[in-house]
Amino acid sequence: MNYRDGNGGVTDAGQEQRPRLLDEVRRRLRLKHYSLRTEQAYVGWIRRFILHNDKRHPRDMGAVEVERFLSDLAVRGRVAAGTQNQALSSLLFLYREVLAIDLPWMEKMVRAKRPQRLPSVLSQTEVQRLLAAMDGRPWLIASLLYGTGMRLMECLRLRIKDIDFSHHEICVRDGKGGKDRRTMLPRSLTDALQREIERARTMHASELAAGFGATRLPGALARKYPRAAQEFAWQFVFPSVQRAIDPLDGATRRHHFDDAILARAMKSARQRANIDKPLSAHTLRHSFATHLIEAGYDIRTVQELLGHKNVATTQIYTHVLNRGGHGVLSPLDRV
Template sequence: MKIEIKPYDDSFVAVSFPEGFNTDLLNSVRKIPKRIWNNDEKIWLVPNTQETLDQLKMNVYNTGLFNVNDEIPDEEQTPLLPEDSTRRMLEILKAKNYSQKTCEVYKKWVEAFLLKYNHRNNLGQKEINDFLTELAVKKHVSPSTQNQALASLLFYFRFVKNENPVELASVIHAKKKERIPVVFSRQEVVSVINNLIGSKKLAAELMYGTGMRLNEVLALRILDVNFDMNEIIVRHGKGDKDRHVMLPQKLVPKIKEQIEAVRKIHQKDLEDGWGKVAMPNQLDKKYPTAAKEFKWQWLFPQA
């Protein structure tokens, strides 16, 4: 009896029974919430989450059809992504200032690649080409998703396996679709902003007036707003780069009001024994009391 579990797309994992199945094995999949039967490919699709996969493995184990002590050929004993390789890959990614989300995405694609080829040790450029081509031809992924998978595999081969795949010309690339961007008119933007209130409205006005991203606005601290220089410092933006943006004069009174509101919240928090914020780059170790200083508080604090 054999069961195959392979990545299908970003949302689902494919489950199939190459050697046939019985009622117990079939029910182990049917017990999974939100599972889907793909009649065209004759496979089950289950949600690609850790909780779902753990439940599936437990259901399969409980059928009694598989012995966890059965010997596995040496070629298949290699873990999905060896722990040492995973640790090494994450260490290099972090050393190169890749974001946590990018680390997770790279790891996901490398795991999917190794799983497709049954964890073989002799994987190379041909398998990379085939994997990327399948994403475009069969999975119909977007060009950006295919490029993301390529970047993940190249990073793994170059920095973990110390190989440098270069013959990738045979890859069938996903076609980039030309689309006319949808752009709000000025009146539409004003209409959206006017339907917001309080700090959320100010945050939206800052995004529109400065070009900052949502996460950049939410990560602003009091000290990042410089009224004398008429600018805002955006720290750790895209690519982990800092930059300056102009401070819209129309928003200066509102920002000052927001700062005073934060001052009152901070004072109340200090009186209640709180008032500390997370500090960047372990500055809390160098300056133990800085986390309670007003200038380090968030411009848009949350509960």
């Protein structure tokens, strides 16, 4: 990408600095172990910021340009508060971590206030109808999301070693905030999950025979344990349908199941089940927590299963206690 200098001329960023700016952003993000999705989002916002300001280099810009960019997102782009905050976070990372510029105006940037909204929750009957309209691996993944309360990527990134059938537990590794936790393994899914693991075992044997079979390991484990990447215990429970080139190191390997396939399957199932509520994979996590509280489980237990840092985050699901026979009776119903 070429940048305009302070005099209005055009300079080649490749000649001005080594490595190029966006490449350095990626390098710093990977050095700090940010996820690939965060990397893609941050790079995208930084590119948009530069293009929005006529390709001027970020070193030549400051508070005025950042505030104008964020305001344009809100006014013209009509983006949500969370999206605007993500754009701000990416620019803060650019200036602090990449350009090493810690300016006073950065501390004064006000983040957009996110509105407090109740989560979209399915009733137990709606969950039954949704799952009945699904089959195959999407059905199993959706069932695990509802049965365990895991986040979507926590479920898709499950490794074989993280399933404990003897104790009916699942170990969720590197969840939000980099924390590990344990959640239950629904007994009703034991047989289906064991069949899925055997399917993965057969696929892994074929991959090894074809000269592949090495999975991506978290952190620096690949250097510490060079042979671990080919061990079955480290393989994904839900491997992808086909191999792909890893964008982080260029190696050809089989990643985990594509979340886009699950999204399409859930959308189709929602239509067949005649469910009119907004629905995503995260809706099943909301439904898990809500139904546990409806069943009388302690909120601290639900907090631990969800992996929430603060119980106040979990308390949003107590809205069910103020509804129907569990809460206040409308005065109209007394008439």
